[in-house]
Amino acid sequence: MVGQSIERPRRRDAAEGTDSGRREAMRSEPDTGTTRLRCFGCGCEYGYLGSKPHPGRCPSCDSRCVSPAGELVVVDVEQWQSAAGLSKIWVHTIDERDRRFRFEVAAAGDEGKVVAVIVEDTALDPALHPSLRRLPAVVSEVVAHVGVSDLEPRRTSPA
Numbered sequence: 001m002v003g004q005s006i007e008r009p010r011r012r013d014a015a016e017g018t019d020s021g022r023r024e025a026m027r028s029e030p031d032t033g034t035t036r037l038r039c040f041g042c043g044c045e046y047g048y049l050g051s052k053p054h055p056g057r058c059p060s061c062d063s064r065c066v067s068p069a070g071e072l073v074v075v076d077v078e079q080w081q082s083a084a085g086l087s088k089i090w091v092h093t094i095d096e097r098d099r100r101f102r103f104e105v106a107a108a109g110d111e112g113k114v115v116a117v118i119v120e121d122t123a124l125d126p127a128l129h130p131s132l133r134r135l136p137a138v139v140s141e142v143v144a145h146v147g148v149s150d151l152e153p154r155r156t157s158p159a
């Protein structure tokens with residue numbers, strides 16, 4: 001009975017603990033059936049069964065502000081750095097429904113934190129949407145490439 005409650009987080013760790021494991025988990029996800037999606041407009045979570053990528057539109061409120069459809073592609077990276085070693089990184093991506101996702105990371109040295117995710121023209125606060133604190137693999141790779149390898153969600157376990 002105790003074993004059952006700890007089984008889930010442990011399985012996630014195993015799948016996401018390493019870069020290769022995480023990538024593999026993402027690649028195999030579309031084959032496992034229902035995709036869990038989240039609408040940042042009305043806050044609902046919904047499942048999608050059907051041909052990929054999903055339509056990128058919330059079934060209840062019609063918002064386009066939902067989880068990325070298919071793979072994100074990085075189209076641009078901007079970086080600002082202060083003399084004190086503080087930096088900001090903006091990773092511009094598009095999903096397979098041509099929606100723009102912009103990830104804003106604030107960093108001090110190699111430690112970074114996602115401070116905003118802008119979907120189309122709507123800025124989302126990761127403090128209000130805990131699922132946004134975990135960057136998609138393609139984005140965290142870019143962020144690591146510019147020198148920020150220690151992102152907050154990896155240090156703290158997801159709530």
Ligand SMILES: [Zn+2]
Binds near residue numbers: 040041059062063
């Ligand atoms: Zn909605």
